[in-house]
Amino acid sequence: MASLRKSTESVLPTDHPMDGITIRPLDFRLALKTSDDCIWNRRRPECAVFLNALGVHVPHFERYLVFALRKARSSTQDARLRKNMGGIIGQEAHHAHNYTQFSAALFQRYAALSGVDERAMRYFERHAQCDSDRRLLGFTAGYETFTFLAGLLLLDEFEDWFGSADPEVAAFWIWHQVEEVEHGCVAFDTYKHFYGDNELYRKWMIVVAMFVLARETVVAYRVMMVAEGWCNRPWFAIARARFCVSMLLRFARNALPAFRRSYHPRNHPLVTSRQNPVQQGWRRFSASGGNVLSFDRDKINEVIGWARRRSSDAQ
Ligand SMILES: [Fe+2]
Ligand SMILES: [Fe+2]
Structure with a gap:
């Protein structure tokens, strides 16, 4: 049985979820999950496989984010921004730790997946070393658009995704999404702080981040489809492939408000009225x-x- 968490929070949260970022050092014991647990939603296995596929590259992006924001943090004296950057860095480091634990079970089930993971790790490590400061913050802000806006799809449709899911895996995803909302404006604010006038580049980086997210997810999803035997029946394979593509298109559509010049994550209805x-x-x-x-x-x-x-x- 999972142990009770140790948490740094001591007061009830304020009404706007972005007021005050709480670092919660949770451990969902995902290292104990086995190959059989990978299909953690038996009623909707395509949901489990989609999130598993999406999650393969996420810890590598999260480490890239930590690198980018640590570097930026040392270049500003803005106390509020520095505090929020500390919050997102802490939250993302714990996300990456838990994701990596679950990846071990995925590698047991899908032998070919470790190559996909390795390639994603090298991609983000290389970019962390080579990217300009503007690219580091632009890409981070672009990618965080999806973890904030698109990821809320999962909680809006929690019955499909988590209603009959493995309780620890469901808990892990819900926690992750809640924290993505809490720190949903930090990467945006950081980019604006350093490169506020360059809106075109901010928007371009949303497109680039969507492309990287989609590419990494599709590559991992394909490996999983083959291993699950879904490709043995052509119509079934098409249906499952369509599910993956339709989810990615929904992610892209949900991110559209971020292309408005007046966009700020704090004012989005998902964190105010809805x-x-x-x-x-x-x-x-x-x-x-x-x-x-x-x-x-x-x-x-x-x-x-x-x-x-x-x-x-x-x-
Ligand atoms: Fe995260
Ligand atoms: Fe995030």
């Missing part, structure tokens, strides 16, 4: 000492209840 009740309730539940290391459907409903209770208290 907040997702799972992320709202999770933060309150977590801040009150609830165990967030395991989530089944009943517990997700309990967490949504925390969001509703707090909303009705406020009225």
Whole structure:
């Protein structure tokens, strides 16, 4: 059984999820997962495989982000920005740690995947060393557009993705998405702080980041499709491939508001008037000492209840 977390949070979160970034050093014990656990959603295996495929390169990007923001942090005296940069660096380092643990189970199930992972690792390491400061921050801000806006799709449709999923894997993804919302404006603010006038480059980097995210996901998804035997029946293979492509297109569509000149993550309806009740309730539940290391459907409903209770208290 997973142990209770140690958390640095001591107060209830404020109403805007981007007010105050909490570093939660959680460990979901994903190293204990086996090859069989990789299909963690038996009712919707394509959902499990899609997120598994997406997740292969993510820890390598997260380390790239940590490198980029650490470097930028040493070049500014802006106290608020430095504090927020410290927050995102801490959160992403813990995400990468947990992702890497789950990757070990994926490599057991998919022998060809370690090559994909290796290539992604080299890609991000090479770019961390070679990219200009502007590119480091531009790409980081571009990629973070997707982890903030697109990732909320998962919580909006939590029944499909996590309703009958492995409780620890579900808990890991919910935690990750909640924190991506909390630090969703930091990379954007950092880019604007250093290169505010260069909007065209910021937008171009969203396109580049989407391309990299899609490429890495498709390559890993293809390896998994073959290994799962999905390619043995052509129509079935087409249906499963379509699912992957349609999800990536939905990710791209959700990121469209970021192309507006007036865009700022803090003002997006998803963190103001249209907040997702799972992320709202999770933060309150977590801040009150609830165990967030395991989530089944009943517990997700309990967490949504925390969001509703707090909303009705406020009225
Ligand atoms: Fe992350
Ligand atoms: Fe992030």
